[in-house]
Amino acid sequence: MTAGVTETIAPRTRTQGSLVACLAFAAMTGSVVAGLGSPIVLEVSVEREVSISSAQWTLIITLLVGVICTPVLSRLADGDLKRRVLIGALLATAVGCAVGALVPTFGGLLTGRALQGFGYAMVPLTVSIARDHLHGVVLARTMGVLSTSIAVGVGVGNPVMGLCVLVYDYRAAFGFAFVVSAGGALWAWRRVPVAGVARHKIRLDPAGAVLLGGGLAGVLLAVARGQVWGWSAPLTVGLGAGGVVLLASWAVVELRVAAPMVDLRLACARGLVGVNLTAVLLGINIFGGVAVVLLLAQRPVEDGVGFGYTVFETGLLMLPMAVASLVCPAMARWLERWMPPRLVLPLGSALVTLSFGGFAVWHDRTWHIAAMMGLMGMGIGIAYSAMPALIVARTPAERTASATGINQVLRLMGGAVGAAVMTAVLARYTPPGMHNPLEQGYVAALAVACLAGVVAVLVGCVLVPACDDVHRAEDVDTPVRRD
Structure with a gap:
């Protein structure tokens, strides 16, 4: 009998492992593609003969489309279309890569980058699928991996993309991203289980x-x-x-x-409002701060301000972020054993804020960049793995996709705002007739990012209640029926 149980468990374990690998690859595929924006801003500015502020829209437009398509796809994923929606989003991302690689105009590049915004929807889609097919410790670990996949994918994918740019130009990176996205769609088609008959009609x-x-x-x-x-x-x-x-x-x-499209009542529910507001502020902090750091790293060294690194070298400098983001979800779970889980989120936010604050003061050595990336990766790994756990603990199972999708939308919304604000700050410190801002501009932009991070820490400490408190409040508010 023991042998029979072992034979039954082993195939199930292998099946779960292959599904986890497929979902992780899909999530990281979206992040690799969506993360093409910041590293190629200077390359696009030179190649397409546009200003840096115009080239920054290759980042902003992807975030903007991500804000719009993520809740729509998450809404579809609350039904029985999860597999189809995931495959369709990966294919749309692949088409964007092809357009960006083949259309030789700045408008074509922006169109391609807009389609790549579908990649940002991968996290809530994969989390929803994982919730349906995984359980217990496997589910908890998988959600941690999926929630940090954006940082991991960007950190791992950027060196590869940078090598493509070094060998040819940014269009080669888009070609590589096309292969990855199309491969992710094929893997999801083969591995993600087919849903049963639809239980209810999805309204958009x-x-x-x-x-x-x-x-x-x-x-x-x-x-x-x-x-x-x-x-x-x-x-x-x-x-x-x-x-x-x-x-x-x-x-x-x-x-x-x-x-x-976005359930504002769910987003502002007592147990979720603090998590979601923190997501907005961290989006401003991380997306805006990273964009500033990468611009400084790739700035020519002639005036003594920039580092003059290529896209490939910049990608290598981001590896500490990827490694730390991959390792730290386990640290977050360990921390939850020794401190209230709701305080893990502000702790991660504090580490991210500290990384940018330190770089605003010390930014004249290569190891300053590497150290900043590593510390930021630790904060991202802890904060982003804490978010889905806090959401799932406070959300009915049938609303998981919508709740995580809302959180992702607000994170992207903050990122879009952060990128636009940093563009404005850098433009403010760019003298007339010059393409690059003064050194004070980078410091001022990083200070703005840090301010958002400090507020995120305060919000996480004050507005994220303990789960038991949320349940007690629900019992009082809804004595007859609980959703």
């Missing part, structure tokens, strides 16, 4: 998607280009005001429709 929110996309685009464009156009220019004011109106309209629509 096209009006919400249009309002959110238009509002964010207007606000981000006004922020990123305000220094160039003039902050009081009619175009800047019009775009900013119009974007705010659209975002306000989006919030009203989301609170009234039966099936909102």
Whole structure:
């Protein structure tokens, strides 16, 4: 009988292991592709003869599309379309890679980068699939790996992408990313289990998607280009005001429709509001701060400010982040045994903030970059692995995909805001007629990133309650029925 049990468990273990590997590869595929933005900004600026502030839109537009498509795909993943949606998102990402590699214009590059925004939806999709097919310790470990896959994928993929750029140019990196994305779609098609018959109809929110996309685009464009156009220019004011109106309209629509694109009530639920607000602030901190560090690392050394590293060398400098992000989810689980789980998130946020603060002060040696990346990776690994655990513990099983998707959307929204704000700060410190900002510009931008990080720490400490407190509040508020 023991032998029979062993034979039954072993195939199941192997099956779970192959599914975990497939989901991890899919999640990291999205992050590798989506992470192409920051490292190639200077390369694109030179290759396409555009300003750095314009080239920064290869990063911003991917985040913007990620903000829009992630909740839509997460909504579909709350039904029985998880496998199809995952494969479709990977194929859309692959098409974006092909467009970016083959269309020889800046507009074509932006189109390709926009399609690559589908890669950011991989985390909530893979988390939802894992929740359906994995359990116990395997599920907890898998969620930690998936939640940190963006940092790991960027850190591992950037050296490879940089080598492609070194050998040819950024289009070779897009070609490699196409192979990876298409391979991920094929693996998911072969390995992810087919869902059964649909249990309920999935309703989408096209009006919400249009309002959110238009509002964010207007606000981000006004922020990123305000220094160039003039902050009081009619175009800047019009775009900013119009974007705010659209975002306000989006919030009203989301609170009234039966099936909102982003469930603001769920996002602002007592147990989740602190986690989600921390996600926004960490997005501003991490995406904005990394963009500044990479620009400084690749800046020519002639004026004594930059390091003059190639995209490949910059990618190698990001390896400490990848390694730390991969190792630290286990550290986060260990910390949860010795301290309240809700305090693990602000601890990770503090490490990320400390990394950028230290680099703002010390940024004239190569090891300063490596040390900053390693410390940031530790913070990302701890904070991003704590988020899904906090969400799952406070969310009904049938709402997991939506809840994790909302968190991912807010993280990307913060990233888009952070990238746009850093673009504006750097433009503010760029003298007329020059392409690169003064050294004070990098320091000021990193200070802004640190400010967002400090607020994230405070929010995590104050607004993330213990899970037992949330359950007690639900018992009081809903004495008859609990969702």
